[in-house]
Amino acid sequence: MSGRTPLLIVDKLVAGYEPDLPIVNGASINVAASEIIAVLGPNGAGKSTLIKAIAGLVPISGGSVTFAGHDVTLTPAHRLIGAGLAFTPQTENVFASLSVADNLKLAAGVLPKTHRADRIAAAYETFPDLARQRGLTAGRLSGGQRQMLAIARSLLVGPRALMLDEPSAGLSPKLVEMIFATLADIRQSGVAIVLVEQNTRAALALADRAYILVQGRNRHEGPARALTSDPMVAALYLGGVETEGAP
Amino acid sequence: MTPQVLVDGLMSGALIGLGAIGVTLTYSILGFANFAHGEFISFGAYATLLVASGISALIVGSDQGIGALSISPAVIGASFIAMALTAGLALALDKILFSRLRGKSAAISIVMASFGASMAIRASLEFAFTSRPAYFSRDLEIARPIGFSLRATPDQIALLAVAAALLIGVHLLLTRTQIGRAMRAVSENPALARVAGVDVDATIRFVWAIGGALASASGVMLGLLVQIRPFMGFDLLLPLFAAAILGGIGSAPGAFAGALIIGLGEAITVQLAGSEWRAAFAFLVLIVVLVVRPTGLAGRPT
Numbered sequence: 001m002s003g004r005t006p007l008l009i010v011d012k013l014v015a016g017y018e019p020d021l022p023i024v025n026g027a028s029i030n031v032a033a034s035e036i037i038a039v040l041g042p043n044g045a046g047k048s049t050l051i052k053a054i055a056g057l058v059p060i061s062g063g064s065v066t067f068a069g070h071d072v073t074l075t076p077a078h079r080l081i082g083a084g085l086a087f088t089p090q091t092e093n094v095f096a097s098l099s100v101a102d103n104l105k106l107a108a109g110v111l112p113k114t115h116r117a118d119r120i121a122a123a124y125e126t127f128p129d130l131a132r133q134r135g136l137t138a139g140r141l142s143g144g145q146r147q148m149l150a151i152a153r154s155l156l157v158g159p160r161a162l163m164l165d166e167p168s169a170g171l172s173p174k175l176v177e178m179i180f181a182t183l184a185d186i187r188q189s190g191v192a193i194v195l196v197e198q199n200t201r202a203a204l205a206l207a208d209r210a211y212i213l214v215q216g217r218n219r220h221e222g223p224a225r226a227l228t229s230d231p232m233v234a235a236l237y238l239g240g241v242e243t244e245g246a247p
Numbered sequence: 248m249t250p251q252v253l254v255d256g257l258m259s260g261a262l263i264g265l266g267a268i269g270v271t272l273t274y275s276i277l278g279f280a281n282f283a284h285g286e287f288i289s290f291g292a293y294a295t296l297l298v299a300s301g302i303s304a305l306i307v308g309s310d311q312g313i314g315a316l317s318i319s320p321a322v323i324g325a326s327f328i329a330m331a332l333t334a335g336l337a338l339a340l341d342k343i344l345f346s347r348l349r350g351k352s353a354a355i356s357i358v359m360a361s362f363g364a365s366m367a368i369r370a371s372l373e374f375a376f377t378s379r380p381a382y383f384s385r386d387l388e389i390a391r392p393i394g395f396s397l398r399a400t401p402d403q404i405a406l407l408a409v410a411a412a413l414l415i416g417v418h419l420l421l422t423r424t425q426i427g428r429a430m431r432a433v434s435e436n437p438a439l440a441r442v443a444g445v446d447v448d449a450t451i452r453f454v455w456a457i458g459g460a461l462a463s464a465s466g467v468m469l470g471l472l473v474q475i476r477p478f479m480g481f482d483l484l485l486p487l488f489a490a491a492i493l494g495g496i497g498s499a500p501g502a503f504a505g506a507l508i509i510g511l512g513e514a515i516t517v518q519l520a521g522s523e524w525r526a527a528f529a530f531l532v533l534i535v536v537l538v539v540r541p542t543g544l545a546g547r548p549t
Contacts, residue, residue, distance in 0.1 A: 057438055077441035087442050095432050095439065106428045110444035153443060 006030035007068055007192045008054075008085070008161050014062030015053035022061060023049040025216030029194070031161065036183065036193040038207035038224065040200050040237060046216035047196045048090065051163045054194075055087035056080055068160065082110040086159035090166040093150035096139030100130055100149060103138050107153040123152045144175040151182065161192040168199045180206050200237055204228045212237060252514040254399045258472065259486075260510025261410035265465035266483060267490035267502040268417055269458025275434040275497030276454050279354050282361040283340065284462060284487060286368035288480030291326075291333040291463025292470040293372055296381055298325035298332075315401040317386040318471060326467045330460040337459030338452060340364055365481065373477040380474040383467075406468045413464060414503050417457070421499055426453055434497050486513070489529040493536050495543030504544060508532070 009030045016022040024046040031037045039047050052058045054065050056077030065073045067085050075083070095103050104123055108116040124131035127148050133141060138149060147167055154162055167183070168176040180202060187193055197203035204210055204224045212220040212233065220233055227233050266288055273281050302321040303310035309321040344364060348357045390398035421427035429450045432440040437447050462480070469479055490509045494501025509529055516528040536543060 055442060057441065076446075077438075078444050078446050081442065081444040089439060089442065092436055092439060095435050097435050098428065098431055102428050102431075105425070106432050106445070107443045109425045109429070157444070 004032040006032050009066040010054060012063040013053060015049060015058050015060045017058060019061055023216055024053055027213055027216060027218055029211050031192040031194055033192050034187055034190050036187050036195060036207045038203040038210040039196045040210055041213035045213040047213055048165050051165055051194060051196055081157055084160040086154035086162045088150045088154045088164045090169055094138040094146050098138055100136055100138055101134040103149055103153055104156055107156045110157055119156050123156050127152045143171055147179055163194040165196045166198055168202060176202060250397055252518050254397055256511030256514035257407060258403050259513060260507035261407055262465050262468050263486045263490050263510055264503040264506030265410060265413060265461045266487045267506045268499045269462050270487050271491040271496055271502040272454050273458050276451060279357045283364040283368060285480030285484040286365050287333050287337060287459050287462035288466035288483060289372055289477055290336055290368060291329045292466035292475045293376055294329035294332045295325045295467045296475055298328045312386055316405055317384040317388050317402055322383050330463045333463035334456035334459040337455040341455050369477050369481060378477055380476050382474055383471050402471055417499050430454060485526060486529045489533045493532055493543055495545040498545035501543055501545030
């Protein structure tokens, strides 16, 4: 899939909360439309910081982010969603004190007024569970429903790319399966997906390609299938047990 | 105790409420107690006084009370201009003072900065207008029976209605509009609000503007009912914070409910124990709430 022109190109990014203490130290990734890439690596590798920096939430001190042909390295976070680049954080990814409906209405704010109601209706159609709970305060949703609301909110404006920070964290295997099935559907609709995950096996099973970061830099990259069957990668990052899909 | 405390208590509760909404919104969104909020109240009253005298100099007869009210068209017109001016003062203060400290200094530095701003504005008002009380009107108003053996002046009734209308307006703004949702979102989680497409800086500016405008309205009402003094807002600061904390930081309806409780409680205290105990009631409420239910009436647990 890497033959296509990438939609999002991140080149040698350097980013961190303190200027002289970069957590991301030259990482490069790219993703094309209808493609899922997984960003993997040990704890503290800078995976989450990488996508937060792309999303405009962590200061960038070097490298560049290009989205749909435009340099968005320094674009403020609140403009990116309107440009088509959505981000779903790992925790606290819904407004707990707002109702489900208000969470979606808030996100619809970047759309022209005439489109808002239609897009919200479409979101309820895609996520019927949320439609039933629309009056409920988001803080009272279950973990899986919250994750669905967070994804629905990110998708509401019809983004061309979606970045997710550990959507499987804290969820039961059944819910993880459901969330990942949803992500596969979203890819089908043409959206590029960047998935940061600790759940390496599930992520590699879903993704087309994967990057493994160590200390804020690319260590390995390639087709997800190849990484799954690479004995060294498996030993280092997949818990050392080999594996379905190996030759 | 006479039932008349109801009228006095509701009236001062409404005044406190308009100020407390600004306190609670800036506290929940910016995370600091703005001690200069009282001066927004005084500034609004003096700005109205100044603009009203200008209007009545230009338009003959505009300083006469409307019907049974002592409130003149000049004061009403001036109060709208003063709301805009006070919103501008709040925005200017944020731009030249608070925004420079935001995210860089400890919360206590910003609180101290607001103390400084409070003193500076108060001293400027005292310098410009002297500390002698000023009045919008010298007319004497007679309280009339309004049923249930209660008496109220026409001004009191009109101002209660205005305060209620402003509260309903703020409530609708917060719950029904996109900027209201954005304000609640920024108050809960600014980073997520950014990701959801909310311009956090613009939202903060809006909060300052609306807090300043409501404080100004509160100052005009206080000036109409009592008098205008440079210390009028500062003296209201304790009840403002007591009401905001009693209502639950971040909740506008909570702040207004808290303000009504403080206002009624103060009026009852004055009746039963004497006016020197008025402030003691707000202190007492503050202590009890902080000990028993720090999240306030409507506050969410953190």
